[in-house]
Each structure stands twice: as C-alpha cells, then as structure tokens.
Amino acid sequence: MSRLRFDPxxxxxxxxxxxxxxxxxxxxRWPPCGAGCPAGEDIQAYLALLQAGREEAAWxxxxxxxxxxxxxGRICPHPCESACNRARVDExxxxxxxxxxxxxxxxxxxxxxxxxxxxxxxxxxxxxxxGPAGLSCAYQLARVGYRVTIYDAxxxxxxTLRWGVPDYRLPKDALLHEVEAIxxxxxxxxxxxxxxxxxxxxxxxxxxxxxxxxxxxxLPLVPAEADVTGHGVDSGIAFLRRVNAGERPSLPAxxxxxxxxxxxxxxxxxxxxxGAAEVTxxxxxxxxxxxxxxxxxxxxxxxTEIAQAxxxxxxxxxxxxxxxxxxxxxxxxxxxxxxxxxxxxxxGRFRPVLYEGTETFLPADRVIVATGQQPDWSGLDVLQPxxxxxxxxxxxxxxxxxxxxxxxxxxxxxxxxxxxxxxxxAPVELGRAATASFDTLHTHYYRRVPRHTSVEAxxxxxxxDFREVQSGLESVAVAAEAARCLSCGVCMECDNCWHFxxxxxxxxxxxxxxxxFDYEYCKGCGICAAECPTGHIRMEAESGT
Amino acid sequence: MDRRDPFRxxxxxxxxxxxxxxxxxxxARMVGDLIGPDAIFVNATGCLQVFTxxxxxxxxxxxxxxxxxxxxxxxxxxxxxxxxxxxxxxxxVVQAGDGGTFDIGLQCLSGMIERGHDALFVCYDNExxxxxxxxxxxxxPHAARTTTxxxxxxxxxxRHLKKDMLAIVAAHHMPYxxxxxxxxxxxxxxxxxxxxxxxxxxxxHVFSPCPLGWxxxxxxxxxxxxxxxxxxxxxxxxxxYGAVTGVMRLAQRRPVEDYLRLQGRFKHLFKDAHGAAELRxxxxxxxxxxxxxxxxxxxxxxxxxxxxxxxxxxxxGYAPAHGAAS
Numbered sequence: 001m002s003r004l005r006f007d008p009x010x011x012x013x014x015x016x017x018x019x020x021x022x023x024x025x026x027x028x029r030w031p032p033c034g035a036g037c038p039a040g041e042d043i044q045a046y047l048a049l050l051q052a053g054r055e056e057a058a059w060x061x062x063x064x065x066x067x068x069x070x071x072x073g074r075i076c077p078h079p080c081e082s083a084c085n086r087a088r089v090d091e092x093x094x095x096x097x098x099x100x101x102x103x104x105x106x107x108x109x110x111x112x113x114x115x116x117x118x119x120x121x122x123x124x125x126x127x128x129x130x131g132p133a134g135l136s137c138a139y140q141l142a143r144v145g146y147r148v149t150i151y152d153a154x155x156x157x158x159x160t161l162r163w164g165v166p167d168y169r170l171p172k173d174a175l176l177h178e179v180e181a182i183x184x185x186x187x188x189x190x191x192x193x194x195x196x197x198x199x200x201x202x203x204x205x206x207x208x209x210x211x212x213x214x215x216x217x218x219l220p221l222v223p224a225e226a227d228v229t230g231h232g233v234d235s236g237i238a239f240l241r242r243v244n245a246g247e248r249p250s251l252p253a254x255x256x257x258x259x260x261x262x263x264x265x266x267x268x269x270x271x272x273x274x275g276a277a278e279v280t281x282x283x284x285x286x287x288x289x290x291x292x293x294x295x296x297x298x299x300x301x302x303x304t305e306i307a308q309a310x311x312x313x314x315x316x317x318x319x320x321x322x323x324x325x326x327x328x329x330x331x332x333x334x335x336x337x338x339x340x341x342x343x344x345x346x347x348g349r350f351r352p353v354l355y356e357g358t359e360t361f362l363p364a365d366r367v368i369v370a371t372g373q374q375p376d377w378s379g380l381d382v383l384q385p386x387x388x389x390x391x392x393x394x395x396x397x398x399x400x401x402x403x404x405x406x407x408x409x410x411x412x413x414x415x416x417x418x419x420x421x422x423x424x425x426a427p428v429e430l431g432r433a434a435t436a437s438f439d440t441l442h443t444h445y446y447r448r449v450p451r452h453t454s455v456e457a458x459x460x461x462x463x464x465d466f467r468e469v470q471s472g473l474e475s476v477a478v479a480a481e482a483a484r485c486l487s488c489g490v491c492m493e494c495d496n497c498w499h500f501x502x503x504x505x506x507x508x509x510x511x512x513x514x515x516x517f518d519y520e521y522c523k524g525c526g527i528c529a530a531e532c533p534t535g536h537i538r539m540e541a542e543s544g545t
Numbered sequence: 546m547d548r549r550d551p552f553r554x555x556x557x558x559x560x561x562x563x564x565x566x567x568x569x570x571x572x573a574r575m576v577g578d579l580i581g582p583d584a585i586f587v588n589a590t591g592c593l594q595v596f597t598x599x600x601x602x603x604x605x606x607x608x609x610x611x612x613x614x615x616x617x618x619x620x621x622x623x624x625x626x627x628x629x630x631x632x633x634x635x636x637x638v639v640q641a642g643d644g645g646t647f648d649i650g651l652q653c654l655s656g657m658i659e660r661g662h663d664a665l666f667v668c669y670d671n672e673x674x675x676x677x678x679x680x681x682x683x684x685x686p687h688a689a690r691t692t693t694x695x696x697x698x699x700x701x702x703x704r705h706l707k708k709d710m711l712a713i714v715a716a717h718h719m720p721y722x723x724x725x726x727x728x729x730x731x732x733x734x735x736x737x738x739x740x741x742x743x744x745x746x747x748x749x750h751v752f753s754p755c756p757l758g759w760x761x762x763x764x765x766x767x768x769x770x771x772x773x774x775x776x777x778x779x780x781x782x783x784x785x786y787g788a789v790t791g792v793m794r795l796a797q798r799r800p801v802e803d804y805l806r807l808q809g810r811f812k813h814l815f816k817d818a819h820g821a822a823e824l825r826x827x828x829x830x831x832x833x834x835x836x837x838x839x840x841x842x843x844x845x846x847x848x849x850x851x852x853x854x855x856x857x858x859x860x861x862g863y864a865p866a867h868g869a870a871s
Contacts, residue, residue, distance in 0.1 A: 007601070008602070009601075010547060010558070010560065010600040010601070010602065010603065010604075010606075011559065011560030011561050011562075011597070011598075011603060011604035012547050012558060012559050012560045012604075013559065014560040014562075014602055014604060015560070015598075016559065016560060016561075016562070019565060048857070049856060052857075167814035232798075235610065237754065313712075327556060332825075444853060445854055445855035446854065446855070447850075447851070447854050483857075485756065487857065490854075492856075492857040492858075493857060493858055494856060494857065494858070494859055494860075495730075495855075495859035495860070495861060495862070496855055498552075498553075498577060498859075499730050500561060500571055500727070500767055501571070501574075502566065502567045502568070502570035502571040502574065502766075503561070503563075503570065504547075504549075504550070504555050504557070504558045504559040504574065505557055505559060506665040507549050507550045508550055508551070508552040508553070510551070510552070511858070518549065518559065520559070521559035521560060523565040523762055524564075524565060524765040525565040525566035525567075525756075525766070526566070526762075526763060526764030527566055527571075527763070527764050527766055527767055529764065530764040530765065530767065531767050531768075533855045
C-alpha cells in the first residue's frame with residue numbers, strides 16, 4: 001500500500017514499524033550469581049521455579065549442574081552470594097539456604113535423578129577418585145547414558161567430603177544420600193581399589209575408552225624450612241581422616257594447630273570437641289579482609305568458619321611463624337614463634353620472613369600441622385592428563401580453588417571434555433561471564449526486604465559432640481529468599497513492557513510464555529527497555545539508520 | 546477487529562500516529578483496556594483524536610465518537626441521556642486533553658457535572674496544545690517553555706501558574722475526582738475500577754508526558770511521569786465530594802530539579818540566576834503540594850515505593866476483552 005493512499009478502516013493497515021531507528025530485543029542475560037558459581041548453577045532459574053512453588057522442578061534445574069545441593073548448601077563458601085547484585089540494593093539473597101533446602105527436600109520426598117532413556121553409547125569411562133570431582137563427572141556422563149566405573153582406594157565414597165569435612169559442618173548422611181542418588185543412575189563404584197597398587201594405571205587405561213583422574217590432595221604439604229616432625233606432631237588431614245572415620249582420639253590439654261586454611265580451622269574445632277582445653281591456631285597470615293590488596297597475606301579460611309571457631313574457644317595467633325619445635329629430649333614442650341614481616345617472596349613462593357628478636361614461646365602438648373596438601377601421583381604416571389589420548393584430570397589434584405563446588409564444576413567440564421573426545425567434536429567451555437550487571441537493572445522496582453538468617457547451635461552445647469552447628473531455614477523463609485531474587489537479566493513477566501507500550505506492539509503470550517514484540521508496529525521508543533526491572537530488554541540500532 | 550493480544554482488549558490499537566514514546570497513547574491504552582468493551586467513548590479534539598483517526602483509519606476498537614474541541618462533555622451528556630431506557634449496559638467515557646479540559650472544554654465539563662450525568666471524564670494532561678505545535682494552555686506549568694511562552698531575557702517561560710483543575714472539578718459536589726499517573730499502574734488501575742463502580746459524574750486526571758512538547762527522550766516518558774509524582778509536582782490524590790479520601794504518600798521525596806533536568810522545556814532554568822530563582826519557585830510549588838495533601842506523612846495503605854514495585858507475574862491486568870454484554 002502506498003504510504004500516501006489510505007482506505008477507511010482500521011489503523012492497523014498502517015505499519016508504524018518503519019518509523020523505528022532502534023528495535024527492542026528480549027534476550028536473557030547471564031546473572032552474576034551463576035557466573036560466580038564454579039559449578040555454573042542456573043541459580044536465577046531455580047529460585048524462580050521455587051518462587052512459583054515448583055520445588056521438584058527447582059531441584060531438577062539445580063541438579064542439572066550440581067548433584068550435591070545438600071552438601072554445597074552447607075559447606076560451600078557461596079561465591080554466588082558475593083556476586084549477587086542484590087547485595088548493592090540491601091543484602092545478597094541467601095542462595096545457600098535455598099540450595100540446602102532443596103537438597104534436603106529431595107531426600108525427604110525421594111526425588112530421583114532422571115535415568116537416561118537409552119544408552120548414549122557403549123563407551124565406558126573410568127573415573128579415578130570418588131570425591132566431588134569424580135562423582136560430578138560420573139553423574140554428568142551417566143545422565144546421558146554413558147557407562148561409568150568409579151575407583152576409589154577408600155572404604156566409602158565422598159573423598160574429601162567424606163574424610164575431610166567433620167560432621168558438625170556436613171552430616172555424613174546428607175552426603176551419602178546425594179552420592180547414592182548418583183550411583184542410582186547406574187554408575188559402578190569399586191571401593192578399596194587403589195589405582196597404581198591394586199590395579200595398574202595401564203590396565204585401567206586399557207579397560208576404558210576414556211579416563212578421568214580426580215585423586216584430590218591426599219598428601220600433607222609441609223614447608224621445607226620448618227622442621228615440624230617427630231613425637232607429638234600430627235598431620236591435619238591424617239587427624240581429620242581418623243575423626244571422620246569415627247575415631248575419637250583423646251587429646252592432651254594444649255593443642256597448637258599450624259595453618260591458615262579451612263583444614264586448620266576444622267582441626268582446631270575437632271580438637272575442642274575431643275576435649276582439648278587450649279586450642280591455638282598459629283598462622284603467619286592475617287584475618288581475611290585485613291590486608292586489602294594483599295590477598296596472599298590473608299588466611300584462606302572462611303570468615304564464618306573463623307568466627308564459629310573463635311566462638312567455640314579456639315584462639316588465633318596471627319602474623320606469627322614457627323621457628324622450631326621446643327623439646328626436652330623426646331618430650332614436646334611447645335613452639336618457638338616469631339612475628340612475620342611477609343609470607344611470600346617476590347616469586348610468590350611461601351617463605352615467611354620472621355623478625356629477629358620477636359621470639360615468643362607457645363606451650364603445647366600436641367602440634368597438628370595443617371599447612372597444605374598435595375596430590376599423590378605415585379603409580380599414576382600413565383594417567384597424567386593428555387586430552388588427545390582421552391586422559392583427563394580435574395578437581396583438587398590439578399590445582400584451582402580447592403573447594404567442593406570448584407571440584408564439582410571441574411568434574412562437569414571434564415564430563416563435557418570426555419563426551420566431546422568420544423563423540424569426535426570440540427568441547428564446550430561451560431563457564432560463562434556475567435552479562436546481567438548491576439547497571440542493567442532498574443532497582444527502584446524492587447521492594448527492600450531483609451535477608452533471612454538461620455541460627456547456630458549454642459556454642460557450649462555444640463562442643464559436646466559433632467552435631468551440626470548451622471541450621472537450615474524454614475520453608476517459608478526459603479520461599480521468601482527465593483522471592484528476593486532480582487531475576488537479573490531474565491524476564492519475570494512483571495508486565496511492565498506490556499503495560500507501558502504506547503503502540504500495542506508488545507503482545508502478552510500468557511503465563512510462562514512471556515511476550516513478543518510486534519515489529520510491524522513498534523516505533524522503537526525504548527520505554528520497554530528503560531522500564532524493564534531486570535534488564536532483559538536491549539535496544540539494537542536498525543541497520544541503515 | 547485486531548485480537549492479537551488475548552490478555553487485553555487493545556481498545557486503542559496499533560497503527561496510530563502518535564509520536565514515538567507518547568505518554569498520552571500509553572495512558573489512553575491503559576484506561577481504555579481497564580474499562581473494557583462495554584463503553585462508549587466520546588473524544589474531544591486534540592492529540593488523541595488526531596493521532597488515532599488519521600485519514601479515515603481508526604485505532605479504536607470500542608464505540609468512539611468525535612465531537613468538536615469545546616463540547617465533548619456536552620455530547621457525552623447527550624449520549625448518556627439518550628441511552629437511558631435503551632437495552633445494553635454501556636457506560637459513557639469522555640476523553641480530552643488538557644486544552645479540551647482546562648480551557649476550551651471547561652464550560653461543558655462544568656455543565657455535565659452540574660447536571661449529574663453518569664459519565665467518566667478522563668483528562669490526559671500533557672500540559673500544552675501539542676498537536677497544533679506546543680502552544681501554552683491553562684495546564685502548562687509555570688516557567689515551562691512553549692512556542693507561545695518562549696523564555697528569553699525578559700521571560701521566564703510561561704508567566705502564569707497551572708490551573709488547579711482537580712479543585713475546580715471537586716468544587717462541583719463531585720462524587721469522585723482523582724489524579725493518576727502512567728508510572729504507577731496499580732494505582733491507576735484501582736482508580737479507574739473505582740470510578741467505574743460509581744454512578745454519576747466522575748473525573749480522572751491522568752498525567753501524560755509528551756516527548757515532543759516537553760523535549761525529553763522518548764524512552765524517558767515513564768521516568769518523567771514517575772518523577773512528577775515523586776517531587777510532589779503532580780500529587781496522586783482522590784477527592785470525594787470535595788474531601789480528600791486518598792493520598793499516595795511519597796516514599797522518597799525528590800527535588801524538583803531531578804524532574805526538570807530531564808526536559809528541554811525547563812532547560813533555561815539551569816542557565817542563570819534568573820532561572821535559579823524560578824527553580825526555587827517551582828520547588829516552593831511542589832512543597833506547597835506536599836504540605837497541602839500531607840504527601841510525606843499521610844497514613845495511607847501504600848506509597849510511591851510500594852505502588853511502584855514490579856513483581857514476578859505482574860500486578861494485575863485488564864478487563865476481559867469480551868465483557869458481559871457480548
């Protein structure tokens with residue numbers, strides 16, 4: 001129709017879309033929580049499902065990336081919450097509480113992972129190590145129908161989660177349930193098999209089409225400079241392994257723990273529960289957040305863990321390095337300490353420099369060294385990572401963040417790499433940078449609602465045994481936390497674009513179906529984009545303008 | 546009929562010739578769809594009439610009637626009187642701009658109210674005669690630039706004050722007179738629905754930003770409307786028989802400068818000491834509104850914060866597209 005000839009009738013015969021110089025586009029952005037999660041959970045999506053009352057769907061969405069919500073809801077340092085845009089409005093959404101709730105709910109209601117409809121291939125993948133990385137990898141492979149066998153030298157699965165994390169942070173049954181849910185997908189678990197001893201690495205390789213090695217950091221790493229060995233000295237991971245095996249070793253009154261990480265904190269807290277009256281952590285590093293711009297000079301332990309340890313009577317001696325053990329013959333008297341100038345040398349190596357003349361004595365009947373761990377590759381030379389040959393590695397043993405969630409993400413990426421290898425295609429990089437920045441939000445559209453917090457068990461009571469310290473939230477509070485999500489970058493069907501369009505060019509498609517633009521009529525004013533609370537709508541210049 | 550959208554009538558549908566970002570088209574679409582199909586709309590001359598019925602193409606999907614500039618309320622009175630005793634339940638709605646309400650249509654509006662006709666009069670206020678080229682009206686705010694109130698060495702823009710239209714209407718033993726804004730849809734919805742539950746003359750004054758005449762970004766129309774409320778320059782209130790029965794409290798009071806800076810029609814106020822004095826005057830006018838209606842301390846169910854929230858799944862929609870009559 002000529003633009004200058006009009007017939008009587010509806011104005012819809014006249015297409016105002018060609019007035020437009022820029023067009024609005026609905027496009028999901030990736031929120032910072034998901035980008036901050038090493039496992040890449042689609043947090044916004046499961047919070048939205050939970051908000052809609054769809055609990056099982058929320059759990060399924062969560063477990064697409066992470067089969068350990070009950071575990072991570074308890075022990076993850078939740079970098080998602082550090083990245084949460086809501087922290088700049090009032091307080092971050094308590095994502096970990098929602099995660100924990102969904103994990104516990106799955107157990108209570110008996111949610112099971114969907115089994116694959118058919119085997120994807122008769123390919124058989126071997127996984128060395130039944131820790132979070134190995135189990136995550138096996139889970140992702142099994143979900144799409146690969147055959148998987150996991151080998152572990154220990155008597156029970158879980159790796160560091162089973163043998164390194166005490167019950168007061170992670171009850172064993174919560175872990176076991178999530179491991180069993182993975183095994184229920186048809187994953188074979190061979191326990192008590194140490195690769196390199198009970199079964200050679202070469203034999204393992206020939207049995208499987210691809211191998212994923214996630215052996216963790218099982219050996220203590222003790223700085224070479226300090227001679228902290230001999231009678232009265234124990235290793236942190238060995239100590240935790242015994243406690244987590246159910247032993248309750250008796251301890252002397254005064255225990256010194258050397259270290260600055262979460263292992264040191266756990267050792268100290270276990271020591272209190274085992275009756276040690278004076279438990280002191282000696283750390284060359286400062287408290288987290290006390291050395292801005294010098295992260296290496298701060299303890300790697302989580303602030304909340306440190307606070308709970310101190311509440312339980314653990315004493316912290318900070319910025320002090322160990323010079324030597326003080327002994328009377330065999331008998332251990334304590335530690336000679338001195339103040340630290342700096343912890344790492346210019347090359348980034350751990351090499352504390354102590355001030356001469358600041359020596360001090362710490363009496364101790366037992367010293368437990370928790371200064372670090374390293375992987376034990378003995379007998380595993382054949383399994384050094386070689387992606388071209390179908391040999392992959394992940395989790396703590398290849399470095400990185402050394403958290404459970406990082407291991408889970410690493411295992412997922414390994415599963416993707418294995419599948420790509422077996423299917424002869426290029427692997428997809430699972431990590432995605434955040435695109436829903438705070439600046440893309442219109443925060444005046446959101447109500448200010450304080451964050452819900454859970455309670456800690458009484459500090460005196462909880463030291464009598466290994467009961468769980470941090471409680472979860474009630475389901476009402478969990479739903480309220482889910483509702484606090486800003487839905488950064490993702491449409492929440494608030495109707496703003498639909499109400500505000502002056503040109504009837506936003507068509508509502510119905511609940512769950514969102515909206516569509518009718519570009520025949522949209523004049524490109526940009527009001528929809530300017531008033532979208534979540535930043536889901538972007539404007540793109542029309543070509544030729 | 547255009548039924549592209551199953552969730553709203555689109556009483557005013559696509560293809561109309563309003564400028565990009567038109568606050569009046571936005572407001573009329575909200576009001577029309579909230580009222581629904583069982584109504585007869587009488588429209589005074591003005592932007593809304595011009596841009597919706599260009600070259601014999603109508604954007605209206607409801608019974609719609611154009612009068613001349615001055616007599617929309619008189620025509621609506623006639624329609625309403627003629628409908629008495631006839632079958633059907635259509636209600637009568639009058640639509641006019643500020644020119645057709647504050648100035649040219651004032652006499653007929655006054656008569657319609659005085660005679661007690663059962664009609665809702667909706668004024669879409671864009672504060673000047675926009676479709677004829679942005680001439681000042683009785684609604685143009687003090688110090689605003691229009692083509693007939695140009696600022697200059699001896700002029701601050703419009704010399705006179707904006708008429709208090711709500712008070713004029715409310716002085717008529719008026720059952721219901723309210724102000725509303727496109728920026729607060731839940732509030733607008735509640736007021737339209739309340740007005741349609743009542744009988745007799747009712748008046749709704751809807752603030753409608755004009756990107757062309759006010760010289761602001763087309764994308765900023767809702768933001769401008771929101772700031773007009775949050776500064777106190779356009780209070781959201783309800784009056785029943787002259788008494789204030791509803792006030793939207795300001796959750797956060799904003800300085801008038803936040804509102805004025807977005808608009809080219811107030812640009813001259815930021816140039817010199819003379820402009821600064823007018824800025825203080827406009828702030829004083831907003832402060833007077835705040836005092837008069839208790840906008841900071843009224844005990845009301847909600848405030849601009851609460852009424853301005855978005856939530857998952859929306860905060861209510863429109864009347865069913867096919868009402869009880871069809």
